[in-house]
Each structure stands twice: as C-alpha cells, then as structure tokens.
Amino acid sequence: VVEMAERLVGEADAPVLGVGVGSPGLVSADGTVRQASNLGWEELALRERLETTLGLPGVVANDASAAALADMERGETNASILVVLGEGVGAGLVMGGELFGGEHSAAGELGHVVVEPNGAICSCGNRGCLETVASVPAILRALNAPTDLDPGPDLEDLRRRFGPDRVDVVLSSVGMRVADVLAPIVAMLDLARVRIAVEIQGAAEVVAASAEVVLRSRLLPAVSRVLRVEATGKVDDLVLAGAAGLVARRRLGVVP
Numbered sequence: 693v694v695e696m697a698e699r700l701v702g703e704a705d706a707p708v709l710g711v712g713v714g715s716p717g718l719v720s721a722d723g724t725v726r727q728a729s730n731l732g733w734e735e736l737a738l739r740e741r742l743e744t745t746l747g748l749p750g751v752v753a754n755d756a757s758a759a760a761l762a763d764m765e766r767g768e769t770n771a772s773i774l775v776v777l778g779e780g781v782g783a784g785l786v787m788g789g790e791l792f793g794g795e796h797s798a799a800g801e802l803g804h805v806v807v808e809p810n811g812a813i814c815s816c817g818n819r820g821c822l823e824t825v826a827s828v829p830a831i832l833r834a835l836n837a838p839t840d841l842d843p844g845p846d847l848e849d850l851r852r853r854f855g856p857d858r859v860d861v862v863l864s865s866v867g868m869r870v871a872d873v874l875a876p877i878v879a880m881l882d883l884a885r886v887r888i889a890v891e892i893q894g895a896a897e898v899v900a901a902s903a904e905v906v907l908r909s910r911l912l913p914a915v916s917r918v919l920r921v922e923a924t925g926k927v928d929d930l931v932l933a934g935a936a937g938l939v940a941r942r943r944l945g946v947v948p
C-alpha cells in the first residue's frame with residue numbers, strides 16, 4: 693500500500709494535500725488498522741507508516757465508512773447507511789452529515805453479527821456471522837461457483853452459468869438476511885436511506901429489492917413509507933472518493 697501511494701504521489705502533476713486510504717476491517721481514529729481478518733492485518737499503524745515514508749498527512753478509514761461518506765455527499769440525506777457486500781460485509785453509517793465511528797471507530801461492523809448460531813465458521817472464529825452468508829465468497833459458495841473468478845463475478849455471467857432462478861434465489865435470500873440485521877438499526881436511528889453495494893456487477897439491484905421487501909414489512913408503516921432502499925454502483929469508486937474527501941475535510945476543513 694505504501695509503495696503504491698509513493699508511486700502515485702511521484703506521478704502526481706499537482707500539489708498533493710495528503711493520502712487517503714480506505715481499508716477493510718476495524719480502523720481506529722489514529723489510522724491504525726486494528727483488525728482486518730481478511731487481509732491478516734492486526735494493529736497495523738498504516739497512517740503512521742504512510743506519513744513517515746511520504747512526508748505527507750495521511751488519513752486511513754474503514755473502506756465502507758469512506759464509501760458511505762462519498763455516497764452521502766452525492767445524496768440528499770443526513771442519516772443513512774451504506775452496506776457493502778464484498779470479500780467481507782461492512783457498513784458505513786452517516787449521522788448528522790458526518791461519519792459516525794462509535795466509541796472504538798468500529799461502528800458499521802455488521803459483518804460479524806451472528807445470524808446463524810450453528811452456521812459456518814467465520815474468519816473471526818465465531819460461527820454463522822452475516823459475512824458467512826452474505827459476503828461475495830459466501831454467495832459464490834452457495835452457487836458452487838469458484839471463488840476466484842477472474843475478472844470479478846458478474847450477475848449476467850453467473851445467471852448464464854448457474855441458471856437465473858438459482859442465482860436470484862441465492863441473492864434474494866442474501867437480501868433477506870441483510871434486512872434482518874438492518875431493520876432494528878433503521879428503526880433505532882431513524883435512517884432515511886439504506887444503500888446496498890455488492891461486489892458482483894449488477895447484483896446489488898436484486899439484493900436491494902429483496903432487502904426492501906423485508907425492511908418495509910418489519911418497520912412502522914410511517915417509517916417504512918419514507919425509507920428509501922437502493923442499490924449503489926461501483927463501490928471502489930466510492931471508497932476512493934470518500935478517502936480523498938476525508939483528506940480534504942481534515943486538511944482544508946471543506947466538504948468537497
């Protein structure tokens with residue numbers, strides 16, 4: 693990561709304000725990646741390493757949180773959640789127009805909420821976390837598809853290979869499990885918008901549609917009527933925009 697940042701800074705043809713990174717896992721406010729089980733990172737002082745090597749201010753944030761911030765800036769709500777189904781499952785929570793980190797900067801770590809107490813072993817050591825049923829590898833496993841598809845998986849390709857009905861059943865059940873976890877959060881925090889991103893090109897619409905049905909059925913009608921549940925596009929772009937936006941906020945005090 694540091695080498696790539698070094699190369700990019702070297703190639704920049706304008707003054708560089710700082711370096712923003714979106715990392716999976718738990719990231720503390722000082723830019724230390726406390727635990728990213730999918731990468732095998734623990735207590736990695738990434739921001740400090742970046743700043744020492746590059747001599748530039750750094751910002752390191754959870755990837756889903758960075759994406760949520762960028763997504764919020766493109767929308768018109770101050771209270772929303774973006775759930776990202778990728779290698780793991782993460783979420784970023786925006787409250788009052790700002791990222792909400794919680795006591796330990798761990799807000800949004802929905803992936804390790806247990807939804808199947810007797811389910812599969814998760815990378816964190818528990819059983820049946822949301823991640824074991826709703827991450828992209830879990831979706832591919834449910835289809836008996838190889839988990840190392842290259843280029844990344846794509847909805848139409850999966851439908852061709854495994855049958856549209858089967859693929860849609862798997863994605864719909866993922867949407868239901870995600871909604872199980874989200875319903876109390878939406879009610880508790882009075883969120884106006886739920887956005888769902890899936891790192892399978894085209895799959896977010898199917899997952900969001902099924903999550904929407906479940907969410908609407910679980911919430912007070914007055915809340916349900918005004919809630920928006922939407923699929924969002926390329927999450928990588930949002931993470932980059934969000935990480936860059938955090939640099940601008942910290943350095944310039946402006947919201948881009």
Ligand SMILES: [Zn+2]
Pocket residue numbers: 803804805814815816817818821823
């Ligand atoms: Zn877990």
